[in-house]
Amino acid sequence: MKKLLLIGNPVEQSLSPEMHNAAAAGLGIPYQYEKRCVQPDQLEKTIMELRNGEYEGANVTIPYKSACIPLLDKVDESAEKIGAVNTIVKEGSKLVGYNTDGTGFVRGLKEISPFPIDQSHILIVGAGGAARGIIAALLSEKALCVTVCNRTESKAMELALEWENVKTVSIEQAEKNLDQYSIIINTTSSGMYPHTEKMPISLGTLKAGTMVSDIIYNPFKTLLLNEAQKRGAIIDNGISMFVYQGALAFEKWTGLFPDVELMKETVVEKLRRKLC
Template identity: 40%
Template structure:
């Protein structure tokens, strides 16, 4: 049996095992997906152990997505550009790092939201690792304008510069002319389900597409707000499943049963 792990700290409740194990069972693959809590001080030591033959690879989550880069043998160009790795394939002891978050987001945006960012005005809330992945992919998909908003002005400025975008000086004004609004911050995530990344006085228009990367709870306060304004509101669960499906193929070499993974993820989330 091959093992795939999710490493992070703290891990808490993750729906990834349910999602991946359902896919292994569906395709009758002798794989198992497990949680592996790894503290930052133990990361280097633990990575060496994950080179063992029984590990097909591992997913990486907070706080290791950036810290893991120098510990790997090879990194794809996209992962290097985004500056974060969330999937690592063990190729006979050689660890190769990928980023499936960015492609997972774009796939979900196009398929779940039926939105093509080409030629569109986009606003991103949050300039951390997730915001960077989103911004890079929007640029690669020829968004007309990318505006970054973050409580830490220097972070927003740095990311805006990296993707040749803008920083938000007037959020309401930017949103009023935006086609897409993405929440790439963790604000509103369980257990802080009453938090919202938008100030109370912000108004949305009904032609905007709002994509919230937060998937737990399934309907965040931000998504409820979007629906109140009759805007299209998309949960981050689609991105979670699609990045997982891309990682599944990297680990197993087989096409992922995305619908099976989505059903298992939704059931685990709502359980």
């Protein structure tokens, strides 16, 4: 049995093991995915265990997506640009870091959004690591225009400086002009369980038919998505991103692309049980 590992802190609520084990079973291949809560002083030891032990690779989640980079032998160019790794692959005696978060998000978005990315004005709410990965993936798809807004405007400006064709606006400006955007993406944790009463941005000027995506999947439908739907928007939660980033990681470990519908069904079923 080949083993894979999730490294993070905390990891108790992660559904990655259920999702990846379902994917492996669906393909009939001998992989077992485990999760481990790693304390900061254990990170280097855990990476060494990946290098020398029985694991074929790993996922990395908060708070180690950047901290793990100096411990790897090589980092993929896109992951290096983003400054974060979420997937580690053992290639011979070397550990190579990748980031499938942004690409996974865009794969899911393209399945639902009626707007071609290369023809879309896109608003990103938030300026953290998730925003960085998603922006990089959108620009690789030749996004027509990407604008970032964030409560701390200096963070948005700092992020935008990393790319030539990314603009910034204040939250207030974005709220006044939401009708200018065909796709709006929340990359913040605002509205995530247990703080479900929060919204990252007011939707007073949102026009019907806008694509509104939230990377949160617990709850299934955040207050942001509920309000957007009431205004006639097309909505999407974070399950697609979670599943596709996992599927792309799985492909890097095994060379096989898994059944994403099976993975999605597994995640949705587990979430429903947790919410009951």
